[in-house]
Amino acid sequence: MENERLFRHGVVYQIYPRSFCDSNGDGIGDLPGIISKLDYLQNLGIKIIWLSPIYKSPLMDMGYDVADYYSIHPDYGTMEDFDRLLEEAKKRGIRIVMDLVVNHTSDEHEWFIRSKDKTSPYHDYYIWRKGRGEDGMEPPNNWTSQFTGPAWSYDPEVGEWYLHLFSKKQPDLNWHNPKVLEEVEAIIDFYMKKGVYGFRCDVINQIYKESLEDGIGNAASGRGSEHYLMKDGNHRILRQIHDDIFAKYPDSVMIGETFNVDLENGRRFLENQELDMFFHFDLMELDKAMFGAFHKKVNPEVWKKTAFKWQEGVSWNANYLENHDQLRSINRFGDPKRYWKESGKMLAMFNLCLRGTPFVYEGQEIGMLNLPMRDPAKSKDCVSWMVADILKKYPFPKWFKRRILNRIDRDHERAPMQWNDGVSAGFSTSKDTWIEVNENKSYINVEAEKADPDSILNFYRRLIAIHNESEALCTGEFIPLETKGSVIAWKRKSGDEELIVLLNFGKGKPKLPAFAKGKETLLSNYEGESKNGKLRPFEACLLKA
Numbered sequence: 166m167e168n169e170r171l172f173r174h175g176v177v178y179q180i181y182p183r184s185f186c187d188s189n190g191d192g193i194g195d196l197p198g199i200i201s202k203l204d205y206l207q208n209l210g211i212k213i214i215w216l217s218p219i220y221k222s223p224l225m226d227m228g229y230d231v232a233d234y235y236s237i238h239p240d241y242g243t244m245e246d247f248d249r250l251l252e253e254a255k256k257r258g259i260r261i262v263m264d265l266v267v268n269h270t271s272d273e274h275e276w277f278i279r280s281k282d283k284t285s286p287y288h289d290y291y292i293w294r295k296g297r298g299e300d301g302m303e304p305p306n307n308w309t310s311q312f313t314g315p316a317w318s319y320d321p322e323v324g325e326w327y328l329h330l331f332s333k334k335q336p337d338l339n340w341h342n343p344k345v346l347e348e349v350e351a352i353i354d355f356y357m358k359k360g361v362y363g364f365r366c367d368v369i370n371q372i373y374k375e376s377l378e379d380g381i382g383n384a385a386s387g388r389g390s391e392h393y394l395m396k397d398g399n400h401r402i403l404r405q406i407h408d409d410i411f412a413k414y415p416d417s418v419m420i421g422e423t424f425n426v427d428l429e430n431g432r433r434f435l436e437n438q439e440l441d442m443f444f445h446f447d448l449m450e451l452d453k454a455m456f457g458a459f460h461k462k463v464n465p466e467v468w469k470k471t472a473f474k475w476q477e478g479v480s481w482n483a484n485y486l487e488n489h490d491q492l493r494s495i496n497r498f499g500d501p502k503r504y505w506k507e508s509g510k511m512l513a514m515f516n517l518c519l520r521g522t523p524f525v526y527e528g529q530e531i532g533m534l535n536l537p538m539r540d541p542a543k544s545k546d547c548v549s550w551m552v553a554d555i556l557k558k559y560p561f562p563k564w565f566k567r568r569i570l571n572r573i574d575r576d577h578e579r580a581p582m583q584w585n586d587g588v589s590a591g592f593s594t595s596k597d598t599w600i601e602v603n604e605n606k607s608y609i610n611v612e613a614e615k616a617d618p619d620s621i622l623n624f625y626r627r628l629i630a631i632h633n634e635s636e637a638l639c640t641g642e643f644i645p646l647e648t649k650g651s652v653i654a655w656k657r658k659s660g661d662e663e664l665i666v667l668l669n670f671g672k673g674k675p676k677l678p679a680f681a682k683g684k685e686t687l688l689s690n691y692e693g694e695s696k697n698g699k700l701r702p703f704e705a706c707l708l709k710a
């Protein structure tokens with residue numbers, strides 16, 4: 166039965182393997198480290214883990230540049246470690262979702278290296294073209310990379326240009342070539358046979374380049390995307406993968422990362438059985454100013470409208486507030502100082518009580534925050550390096566450049582997981598971790614929060630337990646409730662079970678809506694009902710209707 170599928174009843178926990186737990190003291194998280202924390206995840210109530218890439222890779226884009234889909238990066242362990250992870254997770258009722266990065270490979274992938282020989286069949290695995298201009302020294306079109314700069318690089322040995330929608334070390338695969346589909350299906354099948362539950366498919370709505378004509382639009386936002394975003398060919402390929410592979414594995418999940426998706430294409434992904442769910446980015450855009458280089462305060466009414474549009478617009482959502490590409494949510498949408506706990510819990514309730522599969526990113530469950538502002542030269546993020554390079558050309562003041570780089574740097578959310586207040590927060594026995602540990606480990610860490618009944622961690626644990634037991638929260642209907650200002654509320658309903666989710670998305674003290682008065686509270690981030698008929702800052706309650 167469709168409603169019984171695991172992903173409709175479980176919470177997904179995203180692990181960024183490099184930063185989760187280091188078992189051998191080299192300052193880098195690894196698979197044995199993950200295995201050692203499975204009991205923690207089971208105890209938290211997690212049913213599905215999504216692993217960011219662990220494949221062999223030069224790590225230009227931290228694994229989103231795969232050099233071999235069939236082997237594990239030695240930093241993380243071996244294929245035997247991976248098999249053991251699958252087995253140990255299974256014992257605890259946890260399934261593993263892998264990251265499938267197939268819009269592009271690394272330029273160090275054997276396919277790409279061979280593709281430089283124009284007579285090789287691999288040449289057509291990528292998008293090689295002659296340049297424009299008399300000497301062919303201008304790129305084949307005006308597209309820009311989503312990581313800044315032109316989307317084409319010239320290879321003098323080949324005498325041609327290759328397309329890369331991301332960095333030049335991430336050449337795009339040619340999805341017009343049926344061999345590429347065959348290779349990708351073989352990779353999927355290899356891991357499904359091992360017992361993997363499914364895949365989170367990286368930038369999967371841009372794999373099919375319908376034409377290579379010049380693009381319109383702004384250079385800073387990926388010029389040319391109208392030629393490759395969610396084209397018919399893209400839908401066709403995903404459906405084909407479903408028919409060829411996933412029809413064989415009904416107990417599975419396909420999750421799409423779909424930047425700039427709209428309702429029409431979103432519905433098509435679901436209704437045509439191309440994906441089981443997908444990530445939209447609309448909430449993530451709301452606090453951005455000037456192409457994401459600056460922060461602005463989110464208007465709760467716009468937040469509500471945006472979230473509800475997707476809740477009502479498609480049959481299933483992938484709900485998230487954080488991941489390895491997004492700054493920590495309390496910094497963005499809550500209050501990391503005065504209302505760290507309250508806002509962290511309110512955001513948890515928002516994310517876990519919507520209709521769809523909730524995703525929790527490592528450390529979100531303990532309220533981890535962004536790294537403090539630091540020297541941009543320390544960044545391990547290739548996007549920071551590229552933007553820093555561009556900024557060098559402009560005479561802006563240093564503080565201004567630092568602010569931009571601080572805002573876009575993905576190290577903030579990739580800093581090591583904080584397990585305790587010891588050396589490197591218990592992430593590693595080494596002081597020398599690949600990204601430095603946040604100093605707030607003194608109070609934001611698993612051990613301290615386990616011991617505190619009022620902690621963000623214990624709130625997540627209770628909320629996940631309620632979620633997993635409640636048909637209304639798992640598969641129930643989503644019914645919006647009318648509210649004003651910073652108050653956001655909705656109902657979830659399945660059979661006789663009816664719950665109200667009531668949130669104050671801000672620091673103010675708005676009026677408690679009439680529909681919430683006198684209702685039994687299942688979970689709240691404050692003690693007792695507020696006396697004066699007002700909600701408290703970032704108050705969040707789950708009520709019986």
Ligand code: GLC
Binds near residue numbers: 226230266331367490
């Ligand atoms: C996705 C990944 C991101 C990566 C990009 C290119 O957005 O989540 O980390 O840099 O794709 O693969």
Ligand code: CA
Binds near residue numbers: 188192193194
């Ligand atoms: Ca290690």
